Amino acid sequence: MAAKQAEVTLFPRYAQKPEKYQQWLSSIQERFQEHLGRRGLKLTHQREEILRCLMAAEKHLGVEEMYTILKKQDPLIGRATIFRTIKLLQECGLVAEVGVFQNGGAKFELKADRPHHDHMICVECGRIIEFQSPMMERFQDEAIKRHGFLALWHRHEIFGRCAACSKKRTGTP
C-alpha cells in the first residue's frame, strides 16, 4: 500500500514537536485497536482513516465534512462507514458529539486526552467556543450526587451570539 502519509495539519499543541505528535497519534490508535480487539472487531483502512481525519482536523467536524475530506483519499468510502465508525469511537470514549443544533446533523470532536470542556455556540456565525469551568463541574457533580444519579455523560451547550457577532449587531440597528 505505502500510501503517502495523509496531509494532516498538526494539532497545535504538537506543532513544534513532531515526535510527540507521532506518539500521541499511535497511543490513540492503540486505544482504538484495543477496543476493537476486546469486541472481536477488526481494524480496517477505513476505520484508521476516519480516526486520522478526526485527529488531523482541529475542529468539530460533521459527517458530511468528513465525507468530503475522506473521499479525496478514498473516493469509494461510504457515509455509512463513517457513521458506524464514529459510533465505535464514541463507545470507547475517543470521540464526543457536540452541537446537535436544529439544522444540519451532529458534529464530533476528538476527546482523547483533552480536558473536559463545554461549548458556547454562536447562532449567527456557527462558531463554537470551548470553555472550561471547574466550579461549574463541581456543582454539577454535587447535584448529581444529591439525586442519586449515575452520570454517564453530559451535554452543556450555550446558544447565543459570540463577541464578534454581538459587535456587528450594535453597529446596525
Next chain:
Amino acid sequence: MAAKQAEVTLFPRYAQKPEKYQQWLSSIQERFQEHLGRRGLKLTHQREEILRCLMAAEKHLGVEEMYTILKKQDPLIGRATIFRTIKLLQECGLVAEVGVFQNGGAKFELKADRPHHDHMICVECGRIIEFQSPMMERFQDEAIKRHGFLALWHRHEIFGRCAACSKKRTGTP
C-alpha cells in the same frame, strides 16, 4: 362553539386552588396572544388547544404524544400544525425543548413562570429528573461573561442511570 372544557389534570401546584389555576391559564394565553398580535398572526382554536395541552400535561411531551392527545378533541388536527405552534411558543419563551436524545424526536415543556432548571435523563427508563443548581448557573454566567458571549438559551442535560435503575443493575450482574 361552547365545547366542553378540556379534561385537564390540574398542574400540581394549583391542585388546591382552581381560581389561581384559571388565572395562570389566562395569563399565559394572554402572553401568547400578545406575541401573535405583535407579529400580525392570528389566534386559532388549534393554537389554543395546543397550548392548553402543554399546560395540562405535567410532563415533557413529544409531538407524537401531543398528537394523540389532541386528536381526541379534534380528530382532524395535523402534525404540521403542532410543529408550527410549538415553534411559535418557543419564540415567545413559553415553551422549551428538552432531551433531543438519539432515538425519538424532541420533547417539550411549558416554561412560563417556572424557575429555570436542567435535566438528568435516564438512558435506561427514559425518566427525566429536573434539578436546579443556582451555584452552577452562577459559574456558568461567569464563564459567559468571561468570553464576551451573549447567551440566548442553554441546554444542560446529564445522561446516565436514575437511582432506581442503578439499583436494579447491582442486583443482576
Next chain:
DNA sequence: GCTAATATTGAGACTCATTCTCAATAGACT
C-alpha cells in the same frame, strides 16, 4: 503465503422526525 472463518464495506433502500406546498378555510377588521 494460503485458507477458512468472520467481520466489514459501500450502494442504495429504508425510516422517521420535521418541513414544505398548496388549495380550502377560518380569523380579524370594518
Next chain:
DNA sequence: AGTCTATTGAGAATGAGTCTCAATATTAGC
C-alpha cells in the same frame, strides 16, 4: 356580511441516520 390575510391539514418532500446484502478485507491458524 365582505375583504384581506393568515392558517390549516393532507400529503409530498427533505435529510440525517440506519439497515440490508452481496462482494471483499482482515485475522488467526496452518
